[in-house]
Amino acid sequence: MLRRRPRLPAVPSPPPPALRRAFRSEAALEAIRSRSLSSKTAASSSDADQAGPASLALYNYPTFAGAYAALAARLFHCRLRRRLLVLPFSSVEPFRVEDFEDAGFQTCYLLDFIGPKRFAFELSQFVPSVIAFDHRQSTLARISQLLGQCPSNVELHIDTTKSSARAVFDYFSKKLTGTKSDSGMCENLLEQEDEERVSNVLEYIEDADLRRWQLPNTKEFQTALRDERAKLNCVTNPHVFEQLLQLDASDLLTRGKSLAHDRLQAAAEFIHKPFKIQLGRGLYGECLAIRADGHSKLSHEIGLELSRRSAAAGLRPIGAVVFMQRGILKICLRATDSTTNTAEIAKAYGGGGKPSSSSFALRMEEFNSWTSVNS
Numbered sequence: 001m002l003r004r005r006p007r008l009p010a011v012p013s014p015p016p017p018a019l020r021r022a023f024r025s026e027a028a029l030e031a032i033r034s035r036s037l038s039s040k041t042a043a044s045s046s047d048a049d050q051a052g053p054a055s056l057a058l059y060n061y062p063t064f065a066g067a068y069a070a071l072a073a074r075l076f077h078c079r080l081r082r083r084l085l086v087l088p089f090s091s092v093e094p095f096r097v098e099d100f101e102d103a104g105f106q107t108c109y110l111l112d113f114i115g116p117k118r119f120a121f122e123l124s125q126f127v128p129s130v131i132a133f134d135h136r137q138s139t140l141a142r143i144s145q146l147l148g149q150c151p152s153n154v155e156l157h158i159d160t161t162k163s164s165a166r167a168v169f170d171y172f173s174k175k176l177t178g179t180k181s182d183s184g185m186c187e188n189l190l191e192q193e194d195e196e197r198v199s200n201v202l203e204y205i206e207d208a209d210l211r212r213w214q215l216p217n218t219k220e221f222q223t224a225l226r227d228e229r230a231k232l233n234c235v236t237n238p239h240v241f242e243q244l245l246q247l248d249a250s251d252l253l254t255r256g257k258s259l260a261h262d263r264l265q266a267a268a269e270f271i272h273k274p275f276k277i278q279l280g281r282g283l284y285g286e287c288l289a290i291r292a293d294g295h296s297k298l299s300h301e302i303g304l305e306l307s308r309r310s311a312a313a314g315l316r317p318i319g320a321v322v323f324m325q326r327g328i329l330k331i332c333l334r335a336t337d338s339t340t341n342t343a344e345i346a347k348a349y350g351g352g353g354k355p356s357s358s359s360f361a362l363r364m365e366e367f368n369s370w371t372s373v374n375s
Contacts (some may be wrong), residue, residue, distance in 0.1 A: 024093045027235050035085045054083040055105030056127070058095070060164075060230045061088035064205050064225060065114035068198075069133060069168035070234070073109055073242045075189050076172040080179060088233050089113065097122045107131065112164035114139055114156065124151045131155045133164045133171070135209060163206035200249035220256030221249065227259070260301075267301035274306060277320060277370045284345050288313065289320035289371075296323045296330075300357070303334025311337065318342055322367070329350050329367055332359045 035054055057073040062064030070086050076088065077084035080186050085105075089095060094116060100108070100123065110132035114120045124130045130153060140158050143150075150156065159167050173189045190198055207215045215221075234240045274288040288310040292302055299321040306319025317337035323330055331349075333342035334357055341355040351360020 024095050024099070025235065028087055029099060031085060031087065032099060032233070035083075035103060035105075047049055049269040052086065054104060055107040055109065056100070056103070056105040057084060057086045057111060058089040059086065060112035061090045062229050063112050064229075064232070065135070065163045065165040065209055065241065066136065067232045067244060068165035068202060068205065069111035070246055071244050072165070072169040072172045072189060073111065074241055076176055079176060079187060079189070086234055088235065089115075091116065092307040094119075096232075097126070101126045109133070109168075111168055114142070114158075117148075120156075121146075121149065121151055121152055124154045127153075129153055129155070131157070133157045133159075133167050134165045135162060135167065136315070160210070163202070163209040165202050165209075166206050169202065194245050196247065197248055199253070201247050204249055204252075217253050217257065220253050220260050222256070223260050223263070224252040224256035227255075263298055263301040264305070267298050267305045270295060270298065270302060271305055274309065274373065276315065278372075279316070279318070279320070279345055280348060281372065285318075287316045287318040287320055289322055292321045292323045294323075296321075297323060299323070299332045300334060303332055303357075304336055305335040307334050328361045330359060331362050331365055331367070333357070 005323045024356045055073075055077065055080075058069050059070035066088075069169075070327050074084060074086055076082075087095075089110075097119065103126075105127050107129040108123060108127045108131070110120055110130065111132060114132045115123070116135055120130050120132050132155070135158070140160060143156060143158055157167055157171065164172075169189065174185065176189055188195065204215055204218055204221045205225075207213060207218045213219070228243075231237050231240055231243055237243075270292070271290055276286055278286055288306045290302065290306060292299060294324055295302070301321040303321045306321065307317050310319055311317035317335055317340055319334045321332040321334070323332075331338050331346075331351075333345060333353075335342050335355065338356075342358040346353050346358035346360040349360040349362060351358060353359055
């Protein structure tokens with residue numbers, strides 16, 4: 001039974017600073033300053049040649065491709081006893097180029113991203129060598145527009161056929177082999193007991209990152225992996241790289257299947273009074289929606305179930321999950337029909353996503369106009 005959704009009172013959004021998570025935190029900036037000081041001290045000590053110049057690795061947060069790429073960089077530098085500072089880079093509050101102006105880093109690795117706008121190019125003014133890895137088609141398109149503008153000390157590895165994590169592991173493995181052969185030693189980036197486990201996880205990450213979906217149960221794997229995302233900030237979780245080494249694809253698949261079943265069941269039980277909305281005041285048709293305050297973690301599963309029910313009711317095969325997030329009304333759209341593109345709706349309201357999965361924020365009064373429909 002469909003019902004009319006009561007109009008919601010307008011709730012003012014908190015000021016922008018209250019919505020930020022401090023990824024460019026004082027702790028991260030202090031780590032940069034401390035490394036700068038140690039670099040200057042090492043330059044005058046007898047250990048300077050042994051330690052080598054300091055390097056910096058910024059990894060895309062919170063992606064697993066970025067985190068595993070940072071693991072590869074860390075393993076390489078640990079093997080050779082070279083100094084490396086690893087920090088998460090988030091678009092929520094990104095580092096600024098000037099943060100690294102006097103830090104004295106010799107090399108900076110950008111892992112699973114190239115930075116906003118001209119970040120990599122501007123960073124090369126202060127860091128002698130900038131090496132970036134990414135696998136996204138959108139990044140490739142950006143780079144093609146900047147041809148001829150890339151500084152000579154910026155090295156771009158944009159490969160859309162492999163995930164950034166795989167590319168970085170390959171890069172440092174090859175580099176380690178060459179370094180060790182010069183000294184008559186042979187050593188792998190990963191210990192034998194870790195190699196197969198990490199390789200299996202990387203295969204599943206790559207399958208999802210490249211949208212191949214060829215491996216069995218990749219989506220269930222991703223469901224379990226999402227629960228590990230909160231651990232990926234190495235500033236707040238110094239054990240993250242040891243934890244990544246221990247992740248096992250078989251365990252994640254088993255857990256993912258169980259979680260997927262439990263969440264689908266919970267979503268189905270939650271949806272007992274959906275209501276009809278006019279997407280974009282009817283410009284994009286009508287679909288079923290539900291308020292899910294306090295249940296945002298189930299938004300994906302709830303949206304999929306709503307999409308199926310919406311199609312069965314003769315509406316567009318889209319499910320709209322609505323909830324408050326940090327004082328802002330958020331709309332998550334999900335579609336089970338491969339011909340339906342929810343991203344066009346999200347982009348019209350300043351959001352984004354994929355055809356089958358997108359989201360955006362909406363003013364309360366605008367959402368109220370979407371619900372003014374007989375049901």
